[in-house]
Amino acid sequence: MANILVTGAAGYIGGSVLTEFASQTTGPIKGSTLHAAVRTDEQVKAVSGPGVNAIQLDFSNQKAVTEAVLNNKIDIVVHTASSMVHSLSEMLLNALSERRKVSGEAVYFIQTGVLTAFADMGGWPYGQVKDSDQDIFEKEKGIGDQHPVRQTNIFIVERSKALGVTSYILPAPSVYGRGTGQWRKLSVSIPQYIRTSMRLRTVYKFPDDGAPPAAHISDLATLYTLLVTSILNHAAPPANEDGYYFPIAHRIPWHATMDLIASAMHARGLVDSPAARVWPSYERAADELGLPRLYVRAMGTSTGDIVAEKPFALGWRPEWDEEAKFLGAIEQEVRDVLEVDTVKPTVFAAIMD
Ligand SMILES: NC(=O)c1ccc[n+]([C@@H]2O[C@H](COP(=O)([O-])OP(=O)(O)OC[C@H]3O[C@@H](n4cnc5c(N)ncnc54)[C@H](OP(=O)(O)O)[C@@H]3O)[C@@H](O)[C@H]2O)c1
Known part of the structure; x- marks a missing residue:
């Protein structure tokens, strides 16, 4: 039985993904234990529920993050708490790497990014980009700017490879619709x-x-479900440098x-x-x-000029x-x-x- 941690679970995307996971009636997510990382006591109370273990997690403390991952035997992290502060991803990746050493099993990290980083106005100088392009990572790196989202993406791909974590980047487009989480419901x-x-x-x-x-929040949450289901079915799709999935x-x-x-x-x-x-x-x-x-x-x-292919596959x-x-x-x-x-x-x- 897998343990899945959703960060930012009091947020719009994280809360909706958590609700979607908790409402699975078939498939491997149904048989998994869901853990929800939030920031405050009030959020712990709001997010806790049947099948959901809410954790108040301090992302300024590596020891606390590692303990939460090890104690709860986390195999998959769905990270929605920040697309632009890479220290949060760093702590989670370090913790997952420790977990892999203990379990000997593969561990997975799914980052929620920002799609405008791949648009010309977001500093993408190369024209059309498809998520199936083989050179997205190299191109991101080649830009050499200080865009915090891009820096975070690059960091995640490099660090997860070094630590033996399988990672994915889902750069969110403009998301709309009423969220189904227990705390923030608006985009x-x-x-x-x-x-x-x-x-x-x-x-x-x-x-x-x-x-x-753009994508409606329910469709975005479905994509996270498909990705995690593939992972749990031992059919993890291409990852790391090839792990970009554009939810358009x-x-x-x-x-x-x-x-x-x-x-x-x-x-x-x-x-x-x-x-x-x-x-x-x-x-x-x-x-x-x-x-x-x-x-x-x-x-x-x-x-x-951003083209999505891999989510449809x-x-x-x-x-x-x-x-x-x-x-x-x-x-x-x-x-x-x-x-x-x-x-x-x-x-x-x-x-x-
Ligand atoms: N919504 C969109 O249309 C959209 C589009 C493109 C990209 N994104 C990206 O997707 C991610 C999620 O977006 P969202 O709309 O769900 O945002 P959100 O509603 O603000 O959710 C983010 C959640 O993460 C928590 N969080 C933020 N910083 C944290 C930290 N340092 N430590 C622990 N928890 C932290 C927040 O806690 P509090 O509730 O306590 O503040 C919040 O619950 C963001 O990175 C955003 O940039 C969103």
Whole structure:
């Protein structure tokens, strides 16, 4: 029986992945024990439940992380707590390596990254990138910039290889939809646009339009399930340098989306105009939205020539598409912010200027 640790389990992605794992009725995840790493007592209480062992884990303490992994006999870590602070990954990889020495069995690390790092606006200079390309890792390394997400990806591939850990990188696209975790239920960008629009009583869109890759949270969680199921079925797919999987279900047309948000919010009396206005500058947008100035343009408008192939080879069949589902669910995005916006976002705390 395997032991799976989900970090960031009080978060939007981690919480939803944990719920998805806990609700498996067939397959090897059902027979596994789930462990959930969170930061506070309150989160331990919220996340604990049938089949879930919640652990309050201090990521500034290697000894504590190693003990948690060894005491709970963790074989697989699904890491969603940080895509940009590599010390967290380092501690988990070190701990998994210790676990491998004790058990003599393979250990696995699944990183949640950020897909905009592979878009031109995110500093990717090579044009089109497919997750099936054999040279992604070398290309990432060749960029030589200080992008914290890229630095973390490179670190994970190199360190896991050195330590004998099998690693995967799933760079998250723009994720939307109501999360199913027990703590934070809202994603990063669309809810932040809605909150800010409410405060300013105006919906603003970025000067440039874009069509970033996206996935509904339920489809993203399904991909984690497929990957972990393959691992547990002793059919672990290509890993380490070849372990990039791009979870792209469809694209989001930003200007059309912001216009729909404006009309949905206006219908509820939350903003003064049914049409979106254009931000006077990206700096102003970053400041009003509380997003890092350095990354706001990439977050807001990057499209990127990014192609997903490997998730589909694992059997991924996303249910949410652009036309029939996403654009029809914008009203729901507004409702979600009104109904379940109970936990302050912290995702950019590590890199805010
Ligand atoms: N959501 C998206 O659309 C999206 C898109 C691209 C990439 N990503 C990346 O995916 C990851 C997960 O995103 P998310 O939307 O699920 O974010 P989230 O809701 O903020 O979840 C992250 C969780 O990790 C915890 N955490 C953060 N720093 C930690 C630390 N130093 N030690 C222990 N726990 C820590 C947070 O704890 P608290 O709850 O106590 O703050 C939170 O529960 C992030 O790295 C994000 O950059 C997300």
